[in-house]
Amino acid sequence: MSTVTTTFLVSGMTCGHCVAAVKEEVAKLPSVTEVEIDLASGAVTVLSGEALDTVAIDAAIDEAGYAVVR
Numbered sequence: 001m002s003t004v005t006t007t008f009l010v011s012g013m014t015c016g017h018c019v020a021a022v023k024e025e026v027a028k029l030p031s032v033t034e035v036e037i038d039l040a041s042g043a044v045t046v047l048s049g050e051a052l053d054t055v056a057i058d059a060a061i062d063e064a065g066y067a068v069v070r
C-alpha cells in the first residue's frame with residue numbers, strides 16, 4: 001500500500017488541547033494512519049493510504065473548531 005502525505009496549515013490552535021482536538025478529528029478521516037501537528041506553526045502533516053478529500057479535511061477541522069488556512 002502506498003502512503004500519501006498531505007500537509008496544510010490550521011489557524012487558531014493555542015495549546016496541547018487544540019492539537020489533540022484537531023488530531024482526533026483528522027484521524028477519523030478514511031485511511032489516515034498518522035497525524036503530526038506542529039503547534040508553533042500550525043502545520044498539520046497527515047499520512048494516509050489514499051489521497052484525502054479537501055472538503056473532508058476542511059469539515060474535520062471545522063468540526064474540531066478551527067480553520068484550515070487556504
Ligand SMILES: [Cu+2]
Binds near residue numbers: 017018019
Ligand atoms: Cu488549546
